[in-house]
Amino acid sequence: MNRVLAWATARRAAARAGWRGTDALFRGAAGGLGAVCAGVVLHRLDLVLIGAPLLLGTILALATPLGDTPTLRVERLPRTVESGDQAKAVVAVTAGPGVELLAVRLPTPTDAGTAVGPVHLLPGAVTAVRATLRWNAWGEGADLRPDHLAAGRDALMISGPVVGTETRRTVLPPVAPLTPGRLPPRASGLVGVHRSRRPGDGVEQRAVRPFQPGDRLRRVDWRVTLRATAATGEPLGALHVRERHAEVDADLVIALDSRADVDANLGDWSTSAPVAVRPGGCLDVAVRAAAALAAGYLRQGDRVGLVDLGRPQLSLPPGVGHRQLIRIRHQLVACCRSAGWAPRPVLRGVPAGAVVVLLSPFLDDVTVDLAIRAARGHLVIAVDTLPADLVADPETPWGEVVGTIIAVEHRNRLKALRDNGVAVVEDAETVAATLAGVRS
Amino acid sequence: MTGIDVGRGRSVWWLRGVTGLACAGILGDLVANDVATIMFGVAVLLSAACVFLPASPAPLVLIGLAALITTVAADDPLRPAVLVLIPLVHALHLSCAVTGLLPRGARFDPRALRPMLVRAAWVQGVVFAIAGVVALLPVVRTPEPVELIALLSIAGLALLVIGSQRSRR
Secondary structure, three states, X not given: OHHHHHHHHHHHHHHHOOEEXXXXXXXXXXHHHHHHHHHHHHOOHHHHHHHHHHHHHHHHHHHOOOOOOOEEEEOOOOOXXXXXXXXXXXXXXXXXXXXXXXXXXXXXXXXXXXXXXXXEEEEOOOOEEEEEEEOOOOEEEEEEOOOEEEEOHXXXXXXXXXXXXXXXXXXXXXXXOOOOOOOOOOOOOOOOOEEEEEEEEEEEEEEEEEOOOOOOHHHEOHHHHHHHHHHHOOOOOOOEEEEEEEEEOXXXXXXXXXXXXXXXXXXXXXXXXXXXXXXXXXXXXXXXXXXXXXXXXHHOOOEEEEEEOOOHHHOEEEEOOHHHHHHHHHHHHHHHHOOOOOOOXXXXXXXXXXXXXXXXXXXXXXXHHHHHHHOOOOEEEEEEOOOOXXXXXXXXXOHHHHHHHHHHHHHHHHHHHHHOOOEEEOOHHHHHHHHHHHHO | OOEEEOOOOEXXXXXXXXXXXXXXXXXXXXXXXXXXXXXXXXXXXXXXXXXXXXXXXXXXXXXXXXXXXXXXXXXXXXXXXHXXXXXXXXXXXHHHHHHOOOOOOOEEOHHHHXXXXXXXXXXXXXXXXHHHHHHHOOOOOOOHHHHHHHHHHHHHHHHHHHHHHHHHO
């Protein structure tokens, strides 16, 4: 049976390769010829005249020889782009003679309904087709697949349709401007941008004190030393040195809860999203917040890392600089690509003294337990990403009740977090104010 | 032609609109020929099928039905009802041929249809020239040998078309 199916499939594929007639060819040939023949046989000139255009058009169309089937080649585009970017994709067309119409599927900036765009009917003599690509939504996906079909004169003969080669691109999450707060410094290492309470080699002055064995001579404050000498009257009084604060690192670990992706409509929670990430859903909000936080604190010179609670193998250790920001944004896309339910969230690889910003909708108790456990060793700030106004499912009489229960449970979980020393904020912009409160 | 920017074409519904206009013209022609109500209802259904299913046999059946009704209605081969039907049938054939290639939501560049329209205009010119010549000629009965030669010529033409089709495959 399988062999028969394979044979039939191969026959169908062979029949579709190259040029073949359409129903319009049958209509033109059979209809035109039939009308003319019937008119001649029945001595009806009106039948001949009605059928003549179809027959003449068909003969003219078939008189033109058809060349090779057209081939399309997409010129290269960047593999990674920023959200909001746009570029011009050029598709080079190589078509033989006789091709009068070319139908090709290409996206347009205005249509947001389909991923790879509508079909465009173009003249067959075209050699290059340009399409403007605009990437509004972040994530990974196909944005160009030039399916094509060529037709001869009067669309009586066609070649195709041929499914084009899909080109995929990674659109990095956007970075919203965010004013970062000052993180609690981590008392290890001798570099960083934060002032430590300990003395060190920073630039901020801490105190002026008498010279002690081990102090460097370049730290001697000669003005204070001379004033002290003048005050005591001794030829060379006690040397005084300037003491400075140490400058140390601060670590921020962004913990992303990718186990749930829900939006405000409770009726959609049980259905799979038509796209990788629901626009405006909790995962979308969390990723945008994570990108903004990472950009803000990395720009400040802090070390920022990423932990995926659902898939800890996708986590990134803390690092600094612009490359770390690019790495984090790529990793956020990778986290969302493999996002899905996991029974137990895992938070590991958090350096000692690091601040943890936990982005989660807090839909289950295990996330709350995890945050409370983490708060015993770290400063944890929970960012609630669940949409504020949940909409009950109108298709079930229990919709309102379910919505109320979910809202109450969620409120209780946030209360439990606050009672256990975890700061809960509504969005990423409030993180800085919360940190300022903690430091004061 | 070198390059084209997509996104500025027209919706495929314009082409379906042309099909609808051609169908409406054919229906009007049938009404002018005092067609029976049942046949008119069938023609309306076929017209709807032409607009929404252009790659179906509906256009061929509608063309055949219209030609049959028009021929049966009167004897004068050059009356206005026949002369109007000639371009309408051709327009229906061509618009259905192009629309049948395109899925819903497709767009078309009007420049793509230009060669087809020019060719259609030439074909219509030739057909109306033939009609003009026929109008000038006297109406006499054709001798049987001439009719036989004409039939054989048509059969040969049909064989030529079928042969060219097979050689392309």
